[in-house]
Amino acid sequence: MPTEPSPTSSEDSRPVIDTVYLCNVLRRLLDIPSPSGFTDNVVRACCEELSALGVNYEITRRGAIRACLYGESRRPARAVIGHLDTLGAQVRALKDNGRLELVSIGTWSARFAEGARCTIFMENGSCRGTILPLKASGHTYGDAVDTQPTGWDHVELRIDEHATTRADLDRIGVAIGDVVTIDPQPEFLDNGFIVSRHLDDKAGVAAMLAAIKALADAGKDAGQRPPVDTWFIFSITEEVGVGAAAVLTGDIASMVTVDNGVTAPGQNSRETGVTIAMADMGGPFDYHLTRKLIRLCQDNAIAFQRDIFRFYRSDSASAIVAGHDVRTALITFGVDASHGYERIHLDALRSVAELTAAYVSSDIEIERDAVDLGPLTGFTTQPTAED
Incomplete structure (x- = not known):
């Protein structure tokens, strides 16, 4: 049942999500290195998946998809956006000890x-390595291994080649400038944790992509758009702050x-259900769109909760900062240790896909959203103290 139930909710109305497909796609994407600026291969893989689903697509010069x-009407069009790029690093300097300084992506x-x-x-080929603190050996540095500072100036990359100079x-x-990609090391557990x-x-x-598949399967059965x-x-x-800035129509x-x-402590997000963000560091998300998503969760028995993220921005923020006059909202799957060695649960991914569909x-x-500029007629209202 939903975290915030509605008397009108019905599990029968929920879109059917193929979780086996979802996990298989996720495994494939994780296998492809894709830090920001190094995304060509993951773009190709995503395009192949869209083609397999029978969806038309186009890509920008750099590869945004x-x-x-296509719907019954052209306007007011909708968008759902996610990002293919991840975190990573670049070689900042070659060190006299045969190791590499890094800067984060x-x-x-x-x-x-x-x-x-x-x-x-590298320009010609690749090599493997490990990122280590400058003092990596307890047998050499003793307790200093535990007291050394943390930061990109205090790590180095040891490559698995004969290199001492x-x-x-x-x-x-x-x-x-060479790109350094970080191994994902994924584990898909039988209890649903990833x-x-x-x-x-x-x-x-x-x-x-799982939501697209669910919509395609339902459309074939009912002939609906x-x-x-x-x-x-x-x-x-997205990870370098650009994201949706130049890809909307x-x-x-x-x-x-x-x-x-x-x-994390102090947050309402969970690793189950979909979390609907009410605001992030850029301010509140669109009042009407956010509450529509909440109603959809209630009406379709999709488990959900609300949260506010104080140190977070997404593709929604980049679109607004770029000047797009678009209503924005953010739906999320709960992640423990975000931007680290992350953990999620399949339950949340299913809920995200259900809400998307x-x-x-x-x-x-x-209806007024179909026009860029117009009269007051049809403009939205919000509650007043007298309501």
Whole structure:
């Protein structure tokens, strides 16, 4: 049952999500390294999956994907967006000891980089390595291993090649700016837990694709189309703050972002059900769209909870900052240890996919959104103290 139940809710009305498909897609995406700026291969894989689902798509110059489920009307179009890019690192400097200084791609703590296995992609070939603290051996440094500072200036990458000098690194072909991808090390447990790096936001993308499959399966049976054109967008630069800034069409009036939620002390997010964000560091999400998502959860017996994220921004924020006049909302799957070694539960991914499919199938409530500019007629209202 929903976390916040409604008398009108019915489990029979929930879209049917193929969780086996969802997990298989997630495994495939996790297998493909894709830090921001290094996303070509994961874009190709996502496009292949869209083709298999029979969905038309187009890509931008750099690889952001727009796939359209054509509806009964063109406007006011909707969008659902998730991001394919992940965290990673680049080579900042070649060290005299044959190791590499790093700079992060995206915002994540070097605390979670320590001990990570990784791949360095050079101009010609690649090599493997491990990110280590500068003082990595307790047999040499004793207690100093535990008291040294944490940060990107206090780690180095040890490559698995014969390299003890900078000249060795030059010989191997390592160069400043080379991309370093972090192994996800995924585990899919029988009890529904999924533990891996980069679940942000490949798990969200997998849920989006599972929702598309559910909609396609339902459409084949009933011959139905969404009420309006709905764009499924896959951005490639969310982790560096760009995301949806340049990939929306002018027809899109509302956009739901699918991303990770934060499960931690002081947060209401959970690893079960879908978490609907009421606000993030950019301010409140659209009043009407957010409450529509809540009603859809109640009406379709989709487990959910609400939360506010104080140190978080998503594709929704990048769209607004870029000047798009679009209603935005954020739905999330609860992630423990976000931007670290993350854990989620399949229950939350199923709920995210169910809500996504329900949103795409739902009726248009604000007809005025079909026009960019217009009179006051049809404009929305909000509660007053007298209501």
